[in-house]
Amino acid sequence: MEKYILSLDQGTTSSRAILFNHEGEPVHSAQKEIKQYFPKPGWVEHNANEIWGSVLSVIASVLSEANVTPIQIAGIGITNQRETTVLWDKETGDPIYHAIVWQSRQTNDICKELKKNGMEEKVRQKTGLLIDPYFSGTKVKWILDHVEGAREKVKKGEVLFGTIDTWLIWKLSGGKAHVTDYTNAARTLMFNIFDLKWDEELLDLFGANHSMMPEVKSSSEIYAETAPYHFFGQSVPIAGAAGDQQAALFGQACFTEGMAKNTYGTGCFMLMNTGEKAVHSDNGLLTTIAWGIDGKITYALEGSIFVAGSALGWLRDGLRMLKHAEDSEDYATKVQSTEGVYMVPAFVGLGTPYWDSEVRGAIFGLTRGTEKEHFIRATLESLAYQTKDVLQAMIEDSGIDITSLRTDGGAAKNNFLMQFQADLLDTVVERAKINETTALGAAYLAGLAVGFWENKKQLTKKWDLDKEFEPEMDEKERDKLYQGWQTAINATMAFK
Numbered sequence: 001m002e003k004y005i006l007s008l009d010q011g012t013t014s015s016r017a018i019l020f021n022h023e024g025e026p027v028h029s030a031q032k033e034i035k036q037y038f039p040k041p042g043w044v045e046h047n048a049n050e051i052w053g054s055v056l057s058v059i060a061s062v063l064s065e066a067n068v069t070p071i072q073i074a075g076i077g078i079t080n081q082r083e084t085t086v087l088w089d090k091e092t093g094d095p096i097y098h099a100i101v102w103q104s105r106q107t108n109d110i111c112k113e114l115k116k117n118g119m120e121e122k123v124r125q126k127t128g129l130l131i132d133p134y135f136s137g138t139k140v141k142w143i144l145d146h147v148e149g150a151r152e153k154v155k156k157g158e159v160l161f162g163t164i165d166t167w168l169i170w171k172l173s174g175g176k177a178h179v180t181d182y183t184n185a186a187r188t189l190m191f192n193i194f195d196l197k198w199d200e201e202l203l204d205l206f207g208a209n210h211s212m213m214p215e216v217k218s219s220s221e222i223y224a225e226t227a228p229y230h231f232f233g234q235s236v237p238i239a240g241a242a243g244d245q246q247a248a249l250f251g252q253a254c255f256t257e258g259m260a261k262n263t264y265g266t267g268c269f270m271l272m273n274t275g276e277k278a279v280h281s282d283n284g285l286l287t288t289i290a291w292g293i294d295g296k297i298t299y300a301l302e303g304s305i306f307v308a309g310s311a312l313g314w315l316r317d318g319l320r321m322l323k324h325a326e327d328s329e330d331y332a333t334k335v336q337s338t339e340g341v342y343m344v345p346a347f348v349g350l351g352t353p354y355w356d357s358e359v360r361g362a363i364f365g366l367t368r369g370t371e372k373e374h375f376i377r378a379t380l381e382s383l384a385y386q387t388k389d390v391l392q393a394m395i396e397d398s399g400i401d402i403t404s405l406r407t408d409g410g411a412a413k414n415n416f417l418m419q420f421q422a423d424l425l426d427t428v429v430e431r432a433k434i435n436e437t438t439a440l441g442a443a444y445l446a447g448l449a450v451g452f453w454e455n456k457k458q459l460t461k462k463w464d465l466d467k468e469f470e471p472e473m474d475e476k477e478r479d480k481l482y483q484g485w486q487t488a489i490n491a492t493m494a495f496k
């Protein structure tokens, strides 16, 4: 009977379940979109129970469509949208508020206050992060400030905190395991990435305490078994977990120092493996944990872009300019250029390297001749421009000149975008063959823990190129385009 690893990829827009065979090939997958709640401008929330329901539903679909029985699952790997924060009642398992999504800006005022009190440098030294609504800490404080009786319940030890990995492991294990892994803990603003402990002072700052925090474990080990009533009568080891961007770095086999990948999903995240060294950034990058395996921590530098593929989602759902996000490629290639139109999709502020949570989106250079095609092309190009901003910061901080960039994620399927990216960076873009790189990373982390695979070298051998994009644009044209972008960004930031 053939065995598989089941990888659960809980992203911002959808939940996916993917079965990997022993060759590391995805043999079947199921996907379900989740509802986005936008209660106020700049706020983004999810329903944690709906997330859980969507995960159960994709597990059921993938097993039935692949005709695989639960007994054939050797282990489960989990990867997830990071930072998104859930607080729930330990007894009833009910979330006490919606999950506040990483993109949400509702903790802006809390961040301002912390910065005013001079906390930025201390936070950076301990966590490698900045004070920004992006991270979990201020989201915890916001929920405690806004949900009646929450603080008292926390004091009595009746509330649990978790990022989405923690929530799903807790649910799958029937409430037995309250754990997270190093990569997810590293994004909370409450975890010291050097001592590898929850930090007393930071917990205090956000009104949290030890009793609500999950135990922090490595990214590849058995955390718990599934509760049989949640897993079709079977106890299956949940054996690996990592935030989706770190899982993608692993899935892209970026195992040596200096290797980097960029994932184009809802947002866009470039991570570079910096080995055992935690590199400090002077250019707005984050210092974070790439993975913790076998008692060893590998660090990464990260550039975070908040709006990437979701700008196409906005063209589809908000402006109704597109039927499907993938149609953007056809529209973009119908014109030779944007004819000077620039779109800055700062819908929830800007991340690396600007870190401005109050700025909002803008569009420049419209003429009477601007058509839908130019608008769509400018939106796609904005993903590439933001990536160039990040790459420049990365080269400056790491001192490593990146000569090729590995890419993956939903929007990386767009050939126009990948070619424009290569042109703009003047760098070869290598799109990974397997589309589900994030899920593959999580599958490998779990597979290593249960002995399904022996070592990560097997994954390196498996890494395969789907398509290589060679830069073709001349230098003058490239510089002119990028200068236009820089003018647009500066003007956007000036308008507040």
Ligand SMILES: Nc1ncnc2c1ncn2[C@@H]1O[C@H](COP(=O)(O)OP(=O)(O)O)[C@@H](O)[C@H]1O
Pocket (backbone or CB within 6 Å): 011, 012, 013, 014, 264, 265, 266, 267, 308, 309, 310, 311, 312, 313, 325, 326, 327, 328, 329, 409, 410, 411, 412, 413, 414
């Ligand atoms: N061909 C495409 N061109 C541009 N954007 C795309 C394309 N296909 C999907 N997208 C965008 O990619 C995102 C989905 O990518 P995915 O990696 O699944 O994201 P996540 O993991 O954040 O849920 C959506 O925001 C969608 O708009």
Ligand SMILES: O=P(O)(O)OC[C@H](O)CO
Pocket (backbone or CB within 6 Å): 011, 012, 013, 080, 081, 082, 083, 102, 243, 244, 245, 265, 266, 267, 268
């Ligand atoms: O949902 P994604 O794939 O865009 O990833 C979200 C990130 O983990 C947020 O930090």
